[in-house]
Amino acid sequence: MISRRTQENIVVLLLLGFFVAVFVTSLGFSPRARLVPVPISILAILLLLVQLFWQNFRPADELNVDLLDVLTARSPAPGATADREMSVEAKTIADEEDAAPWKRVMISIGFVVLFVAMVFSLGPIPAIFVFTFGYFVVSGHYSLLKAAIYTTVFTVAVYLLFMVALNIQPYHGYLKPLVDYLRQF
Amino acid sequence: MLEAIGAGFMSLMNVQAMVFMTIGVVYGLVVGILPGLGGIVAMALLLPFTYGYDPVATLGLLLGAHIATIWGSSVTSILFRVPGAAKSLALIFDGYPMTQRGEASRALGASATAALLGGLIGAVFLAVSIPIVRPIMLALGPAEYLMMALWGLTIIATFSEGSLLKGLIAAAGGVIIAFVGMDPVTGTPRFWFNSVFLLDGISFPVAMIGMFAVAEMMKLYVKGGAIVERDVGNETSSVLTGIKDAFRHWWLVVRSSLLGVWIGVLPGIGASIGGIAAYAQAVQTSRDNENFGKGDVRGVIAPDATLGANEGGGLMPTLAFGIPGGESMAILLIAFIGLGIQPGPKMLTDELDIVFAMMWIIVVANVITTAIGLAASPYFARLPALNPNVMIPLVLSVCFIGAYATRGQIEDVLVAAGFGLLGYFMERYNYSRANFVIGMVLAEMIERNLHISLTLYGDDFLIKRPVALAMFLFVIFTTVMPFYRNWKRRRAAAEAAGSEAS
Numbered sequence: 059m060i061s062r063r064t065q066e067n068i069v070v071l072l073l074l075g076f077f078v079a080v081f082v083t084s085l086g087f088s089p090r091a092r093l094v095p096v097p098i099s100i101l102a103i104l105l106l107l108v109q110l111f112w113q114n115f116r117p118a119d120e121l122n123v124d125l126l127d128v129l130t131a132r133s134p135a136p137g138a139t140a141d142r143e144m145s146v147e148a149k150t151i152a153d154e155e156d157a158a159p160w161k162r163v164m165i166s167i168g169f170v171v172l173f174v175a176m177v178f179s180l181g182p183i184p185a186i187f188v189f190t191f192g193y194f195v196v197s198g199h200y201s202l203l204k205a206a207i208y209t210t211v212f213t214v215a216v217y218l219l220f221m222v223a224l225n226i227q228p229y230h231g232y233l234k235p236l237v238d239y240l241r242q243f
Numbered sequence: 244m245l246e247a248i249g250a251g252f253m254s255l256m257n258v259q260a261m262v263f264m265t266i267g268v269v270y271g272l273v274v275g276i277l278p279g280l281g282g283i284v285a286m287a288l289l290l291p292f293t294y295g296y297d298p299v300a301t302l303g304l305l306l307g308a309h310i311a312t313i314w315g316s317s318v319t320s321i322l323f324r325v326p327g328a329a330k331s332l333a334l335i336f337d338g339y340p341m342t343q344r345g346e347a348s349r350a351l352g353a354s355a356t357a358a359l360l361g362g363l364i365g366a367v368f369l370a371v372s373i374p375i376v377r378p379i380m381l382a383l384g385p386a387e388y389l390m391m392a393l394w395g396l397t398i399i400a401t402f403s404e405g406s407l408l409k410g411l412i413a414a415a416g417g418v419i420i421a422f423v424g425m426d427p428v429t430g431t432p433r434f435w436f437n438s439v440f441l442l443d444g445i446s447f448p449v450a451m452i453g454m455f456a457v458a459e460m461m462k463l464y465v466k467g468g469a470i471v472e473r474d475v476g477n478e479t480s481s482v483l484t485g486i487k488d489a490f491r492h493w494w495l496v497v498r499s500s501l502l503g504v505w506i507g508v509l510p511g512i513g514a515s516i517g518g519i520a521a522y523a524q525a526v527q528t529s530r531d532n533e534n535f536g537k538g539d540v541r542g543v544i545a546p547d548a549t550l551g552a553n554e555g556g557g558l559m560p561t562l563a564f565g566i567p568g569g570e571s572m573a574i575l576l577i578a579f580i581g582l583g584i585q586p587g588p589k590m591l592t593d594e595l596d597i598v599f600a601m602m603w604i605i606v607v608a609n610v611i612t613t614a615i616g617l618a619a620s621p622y623f624a625r626l627p628a629l630n631p632n633v634m635i636p637l638v639l640s641v642c643f644i645g646a647y648a649t650r651g652q653i654e655d656v657l658v659a660a661g662f663g664l665l666g667y668f669m670e671r672y673n674y675s676r677a678n679f680v681i682g683m684v685l686a687e688m689i690e691r692n693l694h695i696s697l698t699l700y701g702d703d704f705l706i707k708r709p710v711a712l713a714m715f716l717f718v719i720f721t722t723v724m725p726f727y728r729n730w731k732r733r734r735a736a737a738e739a740a741g742s743e744a745s
Contacts, residue, residue, distance in 0.1 A: 091431035
């Protein structure tokens with residue numbers, strides 16, 4: 059199990075890698091074209107290094123800004139206090155549960171990737187039908203018949219709204235040549 | 244000026260504009276009532292529809308949807324104790340206790356009327372501020388605009404939730420992403436990796452769809468379970484009582500609306516903190532405040548008036564300086580780019596009728612929202628019972644087809660998915676997505692004005708432009724100040740702890 063701090067460190071290191079890459083790439087541009095990207099990437103690298111230091115060696119809340127205090131310059135109201143207490147409580151719960159939903163995180167990434175893969179291979183409209191129908195059925199929310207009816211209605215509505223009303227050229231996906239080839243037989 | 248006000252009104256009074264605005268309001272109410280979606284997602288999903296139509300009609304669609312989502316999310320807070328969006332959080336303190344004791348209709352009536360009055364005050368502020376701001380804007384040069392954009396960039400990080408450093412890092416990330424593609428000033432292709440698709444740059448609407456809508460659906464799945472549960476008594480109140488309450492507490496409405504306007508004008512703060520700040524001022528300025536938190540109608544009126552007025556305030560810096568007042572205004576700016584509208588001095592001179600059309604949109608959309616909302620509240624209130632298993636595939640489908648429809652390029656679907664993953668992890672690790680978006684929007688303004696300043700005034704342009712220098716010092720001051728205040732507070736706490744121990 060990866061601790062929250064380790065996760066935060068990994069995120070900072072990934073961002074550090076991104077901004078270093080931006081800095082190095084920017085050096086290849088003309089002086090005028092790199093006028094903003096270079097200082098911005100240097101600034102981001104410095105901020106990330108401070109963030110890395112801070113989150114490992116100092117209390118993280120030292121970097122937090124109390125919005126309500128800044129805006130009202132007064133002590134917070136009961137409701138606002140409750141809100142902040144709720145936030146702290148929610149944060150604590152979130153931290154405790156941090157490890158638990160990783161499986162769900164991976165599944166959520168999985169269905170986004172799957173949907174995109176279907177869009178590229180089938181085209182957007184067939185992909186919407188297959189994904190929505192599949193999701194309804196796999197989640198067990200609707201029976202096969204209901205899922206088919208609702209998905210058909212939704213897909214037709216999307217088709218009319220986007221393809222007909224907005225006059226968007228359809229994309230047939232990577233499988234179109236294969237379908238065309240198979241049609242010959 | 245009066246002529247422009249009339250022209251703005253007339254441009255709104257056509258069938259297409261009114262139909263678009265009404266569609267936007269109905270859509271916004273539905274989306275607003277669905278917890279977890281909110282105004283940003285609503286506007287992001289509408290961006291593909293902003294091309295090829297009359298600008299006023301398109302703005303009516305976007306602003307109408309946005310205004311309606313604000314009140315829609317208040318409904319969810321009041322009826323279900325689940326804020327439809329972060330900005331409506333304060334409404335649960337008194338709104339839900341009112342629902343529990345059977346006064347939901349009264350709370351909704353007060354909420355809608357306060358939001359309407361707040362919206363009207365915000366629109367009046369926008370109209371009044373234009374003749375004041377216009378000469379100031381015309382006197383400013385590119386160096387001052389550069390400083391203003393830098394201030395916008397740092398102030399949003401200062402006011403972002405959580406870590407100030409993470410807020411600044413997110414803003415820097417947004418700036419860099421905006422530089423993907425051909426540099427319009429030097430003609431240099433940047434960060435394109437020999438991809439013709441990337442040479443056109445990252446489409447802002449597509450990035451918004453991914454960052455907010457796709458990411459929210461992932462969040463909804465990861466959270467799991469039912470969206471809302473409720474346990475309330477029988478309804479005993481009427482909407483009319485709530486409407487009367489709002490007028491009875493007219494001074495609270497005015498105060499809260501002015502607060503909303505002020506928060507809207509400050510770049511980057513947005514409405515999220517506005518509701519809480521309004522609630523705080525209502526409690527602190529009321530003599531009999533012992534009922535707050537137990538179902539006091541003033542606890543509903545104050546946040547809603549602030550949220551309603553926020554839009555008029557937020558439009559002012561967005562239109563006048565091209566600096567968005569919050570993430571919703573950033574999306575509006577992205578729509579401007581698509582419509583060929585250039586915020587800044589030209590906006591308040593040559594395109595004044597569009598500015599006033601927007602003012603009228605705020606007024607009319609608020610009226611339509613209140614009318615439809617009050618009539619349909621009982622029906623809308625059933626919507627959050629929708630299961631995530633229904634919402635996720637439907638919203639994701641609209642996201643990806645919307646991304647494709649934006650430019651007709653299939654690669655944009657990949658971009659939306661990529662930004663969806665990025666947005667999800669930014670949210671998970673508290674890197675503000677709002678800052679990222681505002682960074683994207685301000686990047687072009689920063690770079691363009693820097694180039695023009697260097698060309699016009701040379702490398703030492705800050706010395707030659709004392710106003711810009713003063714603004715630069717102000718930028719540094721506003722960035723350092725929160726750190727200083729934090730340090731001072733900690734030192735005071737440590738001293739107090741030390742003296743108690745001794």
